[in-house]
Amino acid sequence: MAFRTKNLFEKTTKLVRSYSSDKIYTHMSLTLNEQTGIATLELAKPPVNSMSFGFLSQLAAAVQQSEADKYKGLIITSRSSGVFSAGLDLKELHHPDSDRILNYLRRLQDVWFQLYDCSTPTAAVINGHSIAGGCLLALSCEYRVMVNSFKIGMNEALVGVPVSPMFIACMQSVIGQWEAEKALLVGRLFTSEEALGVGLVDEVVGGKSEGVCKAEGYLAGFREVSARARGLSKRYLRQEVVRDLVRRREEDVKKLVEIISSRGVQDSLGEHLERMKNKK
Numbered sequence: 001m002a003f004r005t006k007n008l009f010e011k012t013t014k015l016v017r018s019y020s021s022d023k024i025y026t027h028m029s030l031t032l033n034e035q036t037g038i039a040t041l042e043l044a045k046p047p048v049n050s051m052s053f054g055f056l057s058q059l060a061a062a063v064q065q066s067e068a069d070k071y072k073g074l075i076i077t078s079r080s081s082g083v084f085s086a087g088l089d090l091k092e093l094h095h096p097d098s099d100r101i102l103n104y105l106r107r108l109q110d111v112w113f114q115l116y117d118c119s120t121p122t123a124a125v126i127n128g129h130s131i132a133g134g135c136l137l138a139l140s141c142e143y144r145v146m147v148n149s150f151k152i153g154m155n156e157a158l159v160g161v162p163v164s165p166m167f168i169a170c171m172q173s174v175i176g177q178w179e180a181e182k183a184l185l186v187g188r189l190f191t192s193e194e195a196l197g198v199g200l201v202d203e204v205v206g207g208k209s210e211g212v213c214k215a216e217g218y219l220a221g222f223r224e225v226s227a228r229a230r231g232l233s234k235r236y237l238r239q240e241v242v243r244d245l246v247r248r249r250e251e252d253v254k255k256l257v258e259i260i261s262s263r264g265v266q267d268s269l270g271e272h273l274e275r276m277k278n279k280k
């Protein structure tokens, strides 16, 4: 089979350089299967694929590449066998520099808009724990296959930070208002099986390769469908959520910076980081 592992940065060097000070393409790899036209984006930032500034920049470049090269599909998964993503990098949020946190949250918004609103068919193979921002990443894809025995959800309530409108909108659109409310207000993490029950994921499988096959099956379902019509329909289906968040994006970011920088939230973040350190 003809596989081409693409160093994204060959083609998107300009974009990535202007986005990031991190070393080029260190946190993920994009592999295109030239026979199917489906690319796999494998997150590879040990130990937990936390979303640092550089990670978000590379994710943005990958999504942009998928759109520009008109991939038939994009599968997002993790190289780690235990963690899909631990979400936002808590070190970016703890004692942040005011300009950096503003730019970090703007970057997060940009990536989310790009992925959520992209016309490329997308699927997530969640082969490990998927927490908060990690859950957002999976929910922004169209289809989710999860490997059993892991946890997924948005734990902000337990971390002591508010769930932001973008995260809420995504959760609501997948599992509905009441289930989202019940889960988000207590920071519930679902097991793979519970996630299937509530509709947070579409399938549960025994392992990553089975998950990738299921995701490919979903994406192959569009072979006979006009890519242009499909892409436009997806955008129309998602436009209400996008429009509202675009309209209020600057207001949301400024408010969140203010909240994150507050003493109470900083103390909670510090305690959360301490708990993680001490769990060993």
Ligand SMILES: CCCCCCCCCC/C=C/CC(=O)SCCNC(=O)CCNC(=O)[C@H](O)C(C)(C)COP(=O)(O)OP(=O)(O)OC[C@H]1O[C@@H](n2cnc3c(N)ncnc32)[C@H](O)[C@@H]1OP(=O)(O)O
Binding pocket: 047, 048, 050, 051, 082, 083, 085, 086, 087, 088, 089, 090, 091, 105, 106, 108, 109, 129, 131, 132, 133, 134, 155, 156, 159, 161, 162, 164, 165, 166, 249, 252, 253, 256, 260, 276, 277
């Ligand atoms: C509209 C405006 C724009 C949008 C604005 C959004 C604004 C957002 C505001 C705040 C929202 C935040 C959402 C988030 O995503 S916050 C992050 C929440 N995530 C977590 O709490 C995850 C915590 N991690 C875990 O539960 C576990 O690590 C794990 C993922 C289950 C894996 O467990 P495992 O046992 O394998 O690994 P360890 O726990 O031992 O971790 C290994 C090392 O990794 C460090 N780590 C873990 N998670 C993070 C993280 N999220 N960021 C940074 N670092 C992390 C951990 O401390 C260990 O480090 P060490 O080896 O140095 O001790």
